[in-house]
Structures are given as C-alpha cells and as structure tokens.
Amino acid sequence: MTVPEPLESSVPPSSPEIKKPSLESRITGEISESDTRIGKDSPFVFGQRYLTQEEDVFSRNAWDHVEWGEKEIKHAEEMIAKQYNDPVSQEDKERYNATPEKFWNVFYTNHKENFFKDRNWLQIEFPLLYEVSSKDYGDKPVKILEVGCGAGNTMFPVLRQNQNSNLKIIGADYSSVAVDLIKKSESFDPEHAEAYVWDLANENGDLPGNMEPNSLDIVVMIFVFSALAPNQWNAAIKNISKLLKPGGTLLFRDYGRYDLAQVRVKKGRLLEDNFYIRGDGTRVYFFTEEELREMFINQIGFEEKRIATDRRLLVNRKKQLKMHRIWLQAVFNRPSENDTVETNNSSLSTQELMKKLALDDSDDEEDDGCTPPITCGCESCATGHSH
Numbered sequence: 299m300t301v302p303e304p305l306e307s308s309v310p311p312s313s314p315e316i317k318k319p320s321l322e323s324r325i326t327g328e329i330s331e332s333d334t335r336i337g338k339d340s341p342f343v344f345g346q347r348y349l350t351q352e353e354d355v356f357s358r359n360a361w362d363h364v365e366w367g368e369k370e371i372k373h374a375e376e377m378i379a380k381q382y383n384d385p386v387s388q389e390d391k392e393r394y395n396a397t398p399e400k401f402w403n404v405f406y407t408n409h410k411e412n413f414f415k416d417r418n419w420l421q422i423e424f425p426l427l428y429e430v431s432s433k434d435y436g437d438k439p440v441k442i443l444e445v446g447c448g449a450g451n452t453m454f455p456v457l458r459q460n461q462n463s464n465l466k467i468i469g470a471d472y473s474s475v476a477v478d479l480i481k482k483s484e485s486f487d488p489e490h491a492e493a494y495v496w497d498l499a500n501e502n503g504d505l506p507g508n509m510e511p512n513s514l515d516i517v518v519m520i521f522v523f524s525a526l527a528p529n530q531w532n533a534a535i536k537n538i539s540k541l542l543k544p545g546g547t548l549l550f551r552d553y554g555r556y557d558l559a560q561v562r563v564k565k566g567r568l569l570e571d572n573f574y575i576r577g578d579g580t581r582v583y584f585f586t587e588e589e590l591r592e593m594f595i596n597q598i599g600f601e602e603k604r605i606a607t608d609r610r611l612l613v614n615r616k617k618q619l620k621m622h623r624i625w626l627q628a629v630f631n632r633p634s635e636n637d638t639v640e641t642n643n644s645s646l647s648t649q650e651l652m653k654k655l656a657l658d659d660s661d662d663e664e665d666d667g668c669t670p671p672i673t674c675g676c677e678s679c680a681t682g683h684s685h
C-alpha cells in the first residue's frame with residue numbers, strides 16, 4: 299500500500315484547558331458540571347488533545363482540532379488531481395453501481411462482525427442518544443432507526459447500556475449478510491431491537507419492515523451516506539424524511555473532504571468527483587459541510603442544529619508518520635408540522651414542503667464506488683481501519 303508523504307500539522311492557537319470526563323462518568327453517565335464534553339450547548343467537542351508545541355507531535359497517538367494551512371490544502375489538492383489520470387472505466391463504473399449490496403455482502407461474509415470497532419463515542423458526540431436511553435426518560439415510546447447498521451457497531455453500544463424500557467432500536471442495512479449477523483448476535487435483544495434488509499436509496503419510497511411514515515424519533519446514519527452515489531442522495535434523504543416524525547432528529551457522521559482516506563486513494567479508483575471504489579468493491583464519498591447544508595437544509599428543508607468538522611492528526615510513533623483524518627458530524631431536525639422552513643427559493647410550511655417533495659421526481663444518473671482500507675498502524679487504531 300502506498301503511504302502518503304507525511305504532512306506537517308500547523309499549530310493551533312492557544313487552547314483552553316477542558317477537563318475530559320472520567321471513564322467512570324462516561325460509563326455510568328454521571329456527568330459533572332465542569333464537564334464540557336456532554337451538554338446541549340456544545341454537542342461536538344471531539345476531544346481535547348491539543349497540540350501546542352510542534353515538537354510534542356510524537357508524544358501521543360492523536361491530536362484534536364488540528365487546523366489546516368495552505369500547505370496541507372495544496373498537498374491534498376495535488377494528490378487528488380493525480381487521481382484524474384486513471385479513473386475507473388465506464389464499464390467498471392456501471393458494474394460497481396449496479397449492485398453495491400453484493401459487494402457489502404462479500405465484505406460481511408469475509409469480515410463478519412470483526413471489522414469496525416464499536417462506536418463507543420456515540421453518546422458523547424450525540425448526547426440525545428444518552429438522554430433517550432436513560433431510565434428517567436419517561437413513559438413515551440422512543441423509536442430509533444440506525445440506517446446502514448452493518449454488524450451493529452453503532453446499534454449495539456446503545457442497546458447494551460439502554461435503561462429505558464420504552465426504547466426500541468431498529469437496524470436496517472442493504473446487506474442481508476449484515477442483517478443476519480445482527481440477528482444472530484448475543485447483543486440482539488428482540489424486546490428492544492429489530493433488523494431489516496432495506497435500501498436507503500430506493501426510489502419507490504419503500505420503508506424498512508412494516509414501519510409507518512412519521513414514526514421515528516431519531517435516525518442515526520454513521521458512515522452510510524458515503525456509500526451512496528451522489529445521484530442517490532435525494533431519494534435517500536426523502537426516505538429518511540418520510541420516516542422521521544415531525545420534530546424528529548437525524549444524527550449524522552461521515553467522511554470529510556481531504557480526509558487521508560481520500561488523499562491516498564490509489565490509481566484506478568476514481569468513479570466521479572470525490573467518489574471512489576475501494577479495493578473490496580464498496581464505494582465511498584467525501585463530503586464538505588456545504589454539501590450537507592445544500593442536501594439536507596436547502597433541498598429537503600431540514601433544520602440545522604449543528605454541522606461540524608472533526609479534524610484530527612493521528613500519529614504512528616514507530617514510523618514517525620502523521621496522518622490527517624477529517625470527518626463531518628451533524629444533527630438535523632425534521633421541522634415540526636407548524637414550523638416554517640427556509641429553502642433556497644421560498645419559505646414553505648412543512649406540509650407544503652412535503653407535497654412539493656412528493657411531486658419532485660429525482661434525477662436519474664449513474665452510481666459509483668469506493669477507497670482502499672487504511673492501516674494507519676497507530677495504537678488507537680488496532681483494527682487498522684479508517685474510522
């Protein structure tokens with residue numbers, strides 16, 4: 299595997315001393331007042347490992363909030379420009395786009411549930427999951443859907459610590475092999491969990507299982523939107539919007555533009571701008587904050603609660619390598635029935651907007667593919683995977 303040239307990180311301005319929650323408080327959920335990582339005002343803090351002295355860079359495995367300067371941007375742009383010399387052929391592109399679920403089936407047949415690590419940071423980055431699964435949440439039933447649930451690395455950490463007897467978490471994935479793994483897992487508690495095979499981007503508006511429209515309180519999408527081709531985004535967001543209750547919340551995390559996984563893509567993997575086929579035939583897109591705003595806010599009319607970029611510098615101390623990782627994280631709300639939402643062109647009520655969506659056929663274009671897995675080799679990335 300080609301290792302990209304290490305980049306120098308720029309030093310962020312002086313950073314505030316923020317206390318990290320103790321492991322105990324993260325497990326028990328008892329959060330002290332001084333703890334700024336969990337709270338409604340600042341949901342995304344992404345850790346507090348600030349690099350203030352460049353010479354300290356190899357003293358840790360990872361640094362948070364690492365700013366990019368012109369040098370880093372230029373390097374990423376040059377590497378990406380080279381990818382256009384060897385794009386995927388039209389014939390292969392059509393092949394990858396025709397049946398993406400087959401490549402995911404092969405992926406889960408090969409890796410079973412052992413590839414992704416459990417997303418144990420979920421309740422810190424998305425405190426809403428923490429609130430609804432606490433025993434004091436109340437008597438109201440709460441329904442969460444995890445779209446693209448894979449082998450359950452997002453769904454199961456929530457389920458395992460759940461103390462709310464009224465909570466149900468439903469997983470849906472296009473890969474039937476992944477859904478089988480979920481159902482066979484010992485963490486799958488049928489009283490609080492369901493799992494279905496479902497294509498998030500289906501254009502018929504089909505919903506998972508026997509789910510009703512407007513029935514979900516929360517939809518979670520962790521590294522799934524990037525598996526869709528840009529021409530599938532619109533259908534996918536319409537399906538999510540159809541499923542969420544008015545006032546319901548969408549929690550999102552995915553790859554950011556110029557992430558190391560994009561910059562180091564090999565020859566012959568480019569499907570279209572910022573969209574690649576991985577070595578295993580799965581596809582990956584790298585987003586910007588502006589693209590998320592355009593799709594979820596301007597085109598569909600969700601409300602933006604927060605969109606943020608998580609920029610980290612991972613360090614392989616043994617090989618003295620620096621690796622810049624970039625992820626996007628967002629929280630959107632489907633507007634309540636009576637809310638008015640601003641779209642690109644006009645101000646529409648939710649009902650008018652939903653009618654408009656139903657009439658607005660999505661464009662048909664072609665699909666695409668993915669990126670090579672990354673073995674950064676750092677101690678905190680024991681599986682060698684890219685996120």
Ligand SMILES: C[S@@+](CC[C@H](N)C(=O)[O-])C[C@H]1O[C@@H](n2cnc3c(N)ncnc32)[C@H](O)[C@@H]1O
Pocket residue numbers: 398402414417445446447448449450451452470471472473476496497498499519520521522525526
């Ligand atoms: C990178 S994995 C993420 C899995 C899981 N969310 C996690 O955090 O571990 C992406 C998942 O999205 C699923 N996926 C890809 N395209 C999909 C689609 N159109 N509809 C539903 N799931 C899809 C894949 O099968 C795969 O399980």
